[in-house]
Amino acid sequence: MPMKYDITKKADLKHLERDLKKKTASMIEQNLYSRNYDVECPHCYSKISVPSGRSKCPICYNDINLDLNISWK
Numbered sequence: 001m002p003m004k005y006d007i008t009k010k011a012d013l014k015h016l017e018r019d020l021k022k023k024t025a026s027m028i029e030q031n032l033y034s035r036n037y038d039v040e041c042p043h044c045y046s047k048i049s050v051p052s053g054r055s056k057c058p059i060c061y062n063d064i065n066l067d068l069n070i071s072w073k
Contacts, residue, residue, distance in 0.1 A: 025072050032068060039066065 003019065005012040036049045044060035052066050 029070055032070065037066060039064070 003015070005016045007013055007016070033052050036051050038047060038049050040046070041048055041057040041060060041062070041064060043057060043062040043064075046057065046059040048057055048059065048064075050057075050064055050066055052068050054063060054065050056062065057064055
């Protein structure tokens with residue numbers, strides 16, 4: 001059930017702002033983690049496209065760990 005905000009109250013405006021920031025950050029992170037990135041394999045130096053997280057290089061079959069390290073301030 002969605003939360004209702006009374007925008008005439010300062011406390012509710014702060015809650016709305018907080019909730020919007022959390023939802024926006026979540027949507028951005030979901031988008032970033034779902035795409036592939038063009039990188040250079042640290043083992044064979046081939047240019048490849050891999051998703052975030054652990055994967056194998058399609059050329060040399062060594063493990064690649066693409067950590068996006070997202071932090072919100």
